[in-house]
Amino acid sequence: MKILGKWLTLIGMFCALPAFAALDIVITDGVDESRPIAVVPFVWKGAGPANKQISDIVTSDLTRSGTFKVLDDLSLPQRQISRLEDFDPKLWQNVAAEAVVVGSIEPVGNNQFKVRFDLIDLVKAQLQDESKPISKGDLLLDGRGETIVPEVAFRRYGHRISDIVYEKLTGIRGAFLTQIAYVVVNHGQNKPYKLMVADYDGFNENMLLSSSEPLMSPAWSPDGKKLAYVSFENRKAEIFVQDLQARSRVKVSSFSGINGSPVFSPDGKKLAVTLSKDGQPEVYVIDIATKAIKRVTNHYAIDTEAKWFPDGKSLLLTSERGGKPQLYRVHLDTGRIRRLTYEGEWNLGGAITPDGRSIVFVNRTQGKFNIAKMDLETRFMQVLTSTRLDESPSVAPNGTMVIYGTTHNGRQVLAAVSVDGRFKARLPVGKGEVKSPTWSPFL
Amino acid sequence: MDLNKLLKAMLVALPIMALSACSSTSESETDATSAGGADGSATSGEVREGQGGVEIGGVNQVLTPQEQQRLKFQELRKEHIIYFDFDRSEIQPQFAEILQAHGEYLVEHENVRVMIEGHADERGTPEYNIALGERRAKAVAKYLQSMGISPSQMTMVSYGEEKPLDVSRTDDGFAKNRRAVLVY
Numbered sequence: 001m002k003i004l005g006k007w008l009t010l011i012g013m014f015c016a017l018p019a020f021a022a023l024d025i026v027i028t029d030g031v032d033e034s035r036p037i038a039v040v041p042f043v044w045k046g047a048g049p050a051n052k053q054i055s056d057i058v059t060s061d062l063t064r065s066g067t068f069k070v071l072d073d074l075s076l077p078q079r080q081i082s083r084l085e086d087f088d089p090k091l092w093q094n095v096a097a098e099a100v101v102v103g104s105i106e107p108v109g110n111n112q113f114k115v116r117f118d119l120i121d122l123v124k125a126q127l128q129d130e131s132k133p134i135s136k137g138d139l140l141l142d143g144r145g146e147t148i149v150p151e152v153a154f155r156r157y158g159h160r161i162s163d164i165v166y167e168k169l170t171g172i173r174g175a176f177l178t179q180i181a182y183v184v185v186n187h188g189q190n191k192p193y194k195l196m197v198a199d200y201d202g203f204n205e206n207m208l209l210s211s212s213e214p215l216m217s218p219a220w221s222p223d224g225k226k227l228a229y230v231s232f233e234n235r236k237a238e239i240f241v242q243d244l245q246a247r248s249r250v251k252v253s254s255f256s257g258i259n260g261s262p263v264f265s266p267d268g269k270k271l272a273v274t275l276s277k278d279g280q281p282e283v284y285v286i287d288i289a290t291k292a293i294k295r296v297t298n299h300y301a302i303d304t305e306a307k308w309f310p311d312g313k314s315l316l317l318t319s320e321r322g323g324k325p326q327l328y329r330v331h332l333d334t335g336r337i338r339r340l341t342y343e344g345e346w347n348l349g350g351a352i353t354p355d356g357r358s359i360v361f362v363n364r365t366q367g368k369f370n371i372a373k374m375d376l377e378t379r380f381m382q383v384l385t386s387t388r389l390d391e392s393p394s395v396a397p398n399g400t401m402v403i404y405g406t407t408h409n410g411r412q413v414l415a416a417v418s419v420d421g422r423f424k425a426r427l428p429v430g431k432g433e434v435k436s437p438t439w440s441p442f443l
Numbered sequence: 444m445d446l447n448k449l450l451k452a453m454l455v456a457l458p459i460m461a462l463s464a465c466s467s468t469s470e471s472e473t474d475a476t477s478a479g480g481a482d483g484s485a486t487s488g489e490v491r492e493g494q495g496g497v498e499i500g501g502v503n504q505v506l507t508p509q510e511q512q513r514l515k516f517q518e519l520r521k522e523h524i525i526y527f528d529f530d531r532s533e534i535q536p537q538f539a540e541i542l543q544a545h546g547e548y549l550v551e552h553e554n555v556r557v558m559i560e561g562h563a564d565e566r567g568t569p570e571y572n573i574a575l576g577e578r579r580a581k582a583v584a585k586y587l588q589s590m591g592i593s594p595s596q597m598t599m600v601s602y603g604e605e606k607p608l609d610v611s612r613t614d615d616g617f618a619k620n621r622r623a624v625l626v627y
Contacts (some may be wrong), residue, residue: 187610214605216569235558236600237573258577258601261570274570281574302574318571325571349568362568369566389612391568407565410612433610436569 027063030423034069036097037062037169038122041073042115043082045106052105052151054115057158058165060201061176064416065166066401066423071097084118084140089125098123099141101165111151118143119165142168155203175398176200179440181208181218181227182414186432195229197244200396200439202427208242218436219263224443228252228262228271239273241288253286265308272296272306272315283317285332296330297337305349310356316340318348327361341374343381349391353419354399360384360419362391371404371417384421394439395419403427405435519544525583527621529564532578534586542583545625546590553593558626559583561601562608564617569603576601583623 039059044050055073062068073079077091082104092100103117119141128134142164149157156177163174180202184194191210195218198205209215213232220227221241228241237259242249253259257276264271271286283296283306297303301320308315314331321328322339325348330337341347346364353360356376363372363383371390374381387406394403399419406415408426412433415426427434506514525538534542549555561580563572580599588594609616 185605193605214602216573216603216605232600232602232605257599258573260573274574276574276577281577302571302578304574305568305570318568325567346567348571364567389565407612410610412565 027066027423027425030066030418033422034063035067035169036071037068037165038071038076038095038097038100039073040076040079040081040100040102042103042105042117043080045082045104045114050105052107052113052154054105054154054158054161055101055103057155058101058162061159061162061174062165064201064425065162065174065176066418066425067166067170071095083116084120084136084143087118087120087125087136087139089128089139092122093126095122099165099169101161103161106146108148113149113151113154114146115149115157116144116146117161119168155199159199172400173398173442175396175400175439175442177443178397179224179443180394180403180414180437181220181440182437183215183218183435184432185412185435192432195227197227208244216436217261218438220438220440221264222266222268222441224441226264228264230260230262239271241271252288252291261305263307266310266312272308274304274306283315283330296332296335307350307352309352310354316350316352316359318350327359340376341381344372347372349393351393351395351402353395354397358419360393360395360402362393371402373402373419373421382421384417384419385415385424387415387426390415392436392438394437396439397442403437403439405437516544516547520548523625524622526618527579527623529566529617529621530575532575532582534582542586543590546587546592549587549592549596550590553596555627556596556598557587559597559599560606560624560626561599561603562606562620562622562624563604564620565604565607565612566617567604569605572603573601574603576603579621579623583625 039055039062042053042055059070063070077095078088081087081102083102087100087102100120100122101117102120103115106114108114121139121141125139144164147157159176162176166172166174166176178200179197180200181195181197184196186192191212193211193213193215194207195209195215196205196207208227209231211231211233213235216230218227218229225245226241226243228239230237230239238251239253239259239262240249241252252271253273253275255275255277258274258281261274262271269288271288273284273286274281275284280300281302281304282298283303285294285296296315297317297319299319299321303317303319305318306315313333314329317328317330318325319328325346326339327341327347327350328337328339340359344363344365348362350359350361358373358375360371360373362369369390370383370387371385371393372381372383384402387408389407390404392405401416401418403414403416405412412435413426414434414437415424417424519541522541525534525541549557559580561576561578563575577599580601584597584599587597607620608622609619
C-alpha cells in the first residue's frame with residue numbers, strides 16, 4: 001500500500017498516442033517530498049458544458065516538475081471560484097497547501113478563448129490575524145488578466161501559466177514551454193528509424209525524418225530552430241543540420257569513417273563532432289558556415305561525446321586514454337586536457353548543467369549503467385537513478401531535471417530524474433523503442 | 444548427439460531466460476555478467492555447432508587436399524558473422540578459419556569488394572558504441588589485410604548499438620549483438 005501510494009498515474013484527456021507518453025507518466029519516486037499546491041479547475045464561462053480545460057495542463061506540469069504535489073481538486077473547499085475576489089480565506093484554513101491557482105475560460109468565438117488566472121498566497125491567508133485583517137490584494141502572488149488565446153495555442157498558454165506559477169513559488173524559471181527531440185525505432189517496419197520532436201510532455205509530436213537506416217544523436221541549436229543529427233541513409237554515418245520549420249537540411253560532415261556526436265556551440269555557429277577520418281575517433285570543431293575544421297584531440301584511444309561548457313571555451317568529452325572511458329575537460333585555446341571522473345569503472349556520455357557547475361553522465365559501477373551527477377568544484381558524485389542500461393542524459397534548460405534513455409521490461413523507454421535525485425518518473429512508450437532524448441533550450 | 448547438444452544449449456539458455464523474465468528487479472540485472480561465463484559458453488556453443496556441420500560436409504576421400512580445403516572454405520564462407528567479447532575488439536581464435544576462408548576468396552577475386560560492419564551490444568552509450576563498433580570492423584579489416592587483401596577491396600561502417608540482431612537485452616542477446624559482419 002505504501003508503495004502503491006508512490007505510484008501516481010495521471011491520465012490525460014487526449015487520445016493521440018505519442019511515442020513517448022504524455023498520457024500516463026508513472027512517477028516512481030519522490031512524491032512524498034513535493035510541495036502541496038491547490039489548482040482549482042478553471043471556471044467555464046461559456047454556454048453549455050466546458051469543452052476546454054486548462055487547469056489540467058497546469059496540474060500535469062506542476063506534478064511532473066517533481067517540485068509540487070497537486071491536491072485532489074474534489075477535496076477543495078471552493079471549486080467554483082475564478083478570481084481572488086471569490087476566494088474565502090476562512091474556508092481554506094485547514095487546507096495543507098502553500099498556494100492556490102484559480103482562473104476562468106470564456107469562449108469568444110472564432111476558436112478563441114479569454115483566459116485569466118490568479119495565484120493566491122494560502123500561507124499568508126492562513127496566518128491572518130483576526131485583529132489586523134490584511135487586504136485581499138496582499139494575497140495575490142501573481143496572475144494574468146484576460147488574455148485572448150486561440151485554440152491552437154491552448155496547450156502553450158497552459159504551459160505559460162505553469163511557468164509563471166513555478167517561477168513565482170520557486171524562484172527558478174519554469175521549463176514547461178520546451179520540447180524534446182528523440183529517436184523512435186520500430187524494428188521490422190519498412191522505415192524503422194524516426195527522428196521526432198514533441199513538447200516536453202509528449203504532446204504535439206512531429207516526425208522530422210524517417211529512414212530505413214539508423215538515425216542518431218539529435219542535438220538542438222541554441223535558438224531551438226535547428227537540429228543536428230547523424231543519419232546512415234547513405235550506408236555511412238553523416239551529420240546533417242535540419243531547419244525545423246523550413247523543413248530543409250544541409251549535410252555538414254561526410255568524411256570516411258565515423259561522423260558522429262554533433263553538438264552546437266553556445267553561439268550556434270559551430271559544431272563539435274567526432275570524426276575518425278585521421279585514424280581513431282577524435283573530437284573536432286566544424287564551422288557550420290565555412291566548413292572549416294579544427295582538430296581538438298589527438299590520441300590513439302577513443303575520444304568522443306563532446307559537449308560545450310556554457311562559456312564556449314572548453315569541451316567536456318569521453319576519452320579512453322586512461323584505459324577505460326572517463327570524462328575529461330579540454331580547453332580549446334591551449335588544448336590542455338584534464339580528467340574529471342575517477343569513481344566507478346566507467347564514466348561517459350556527459351552533459352553539463354546550464355550553470356556550468358555540474359556534469360551529469362552515465363556511470364558504470366559493478367557492471368550497472370546509471371545516471372550520475374558530479375559537482376565540478378567539490379568532485380562529489382551522486383548516482384541519481386536505479387533503472388537499467390541508462391544512457392543519453394540531457395538536462396532541462398532550467399537545470400532542474402534530467403531526461404534519459406533507459407530499459408524497462410526489455411524495451412528502450414525515456415525516463416526523467418530530478419537533478420537532486422529525489423523525483424523519478426518514467427515516460428512509457430506507445431510503440432517501439434524510444435532513445436536519445438535531447439531537451440530543447442527555452443523556446 | 445544432436446539431442447545432447449540441444450540439451451546442453453537449453454541448460455545454458457533456460458536460466459538466462461528465467462533471469463530475463465523478471466528483469467525489472469535489481470537482483471536480476473544482468474548488465475555486469477555478460478563478459479563472463481553464461482553468454483561466453485552460449486557463444487562458443489554456437490560456433491561448435493557451425494564448425495561441426497562443416498567437418499561433416501568436408502569429408503570426401505576422393506578429393507585432393509587442395510580441393511578439400513576449397514570445399515571447407517566454401518562452407519566456412521557461408522558464415523558472415525564473427526563475435527567479440529564485451530568491450531573487446533580482438534579476433535578470437537575460433538573465428539580465424541572463417542576469416543581465412545573469406546580472405547582466400549578475396550585474394551583470388553580482386554574485383555570483389557566487401558563491406559565490414561561493426562556492431563556493439565546496448566551497454567554503454569550510443570556514441571561510445573559507435574567507436575567500439577568501428578574498432579571491431581577495423582580489427583577484421585586488419586586481419587584480412589594481413590592476408591594480402593587490398594584496402595581498396597574493403598569498406599567499413601560502424602552501426603554501434605543501432606542495429607541489434609537480438610533485442611532481448613539478455614546476456615545471450617548482448618553476445619549476439621557484439622559482432623562484425625562481412626557483407627558482399
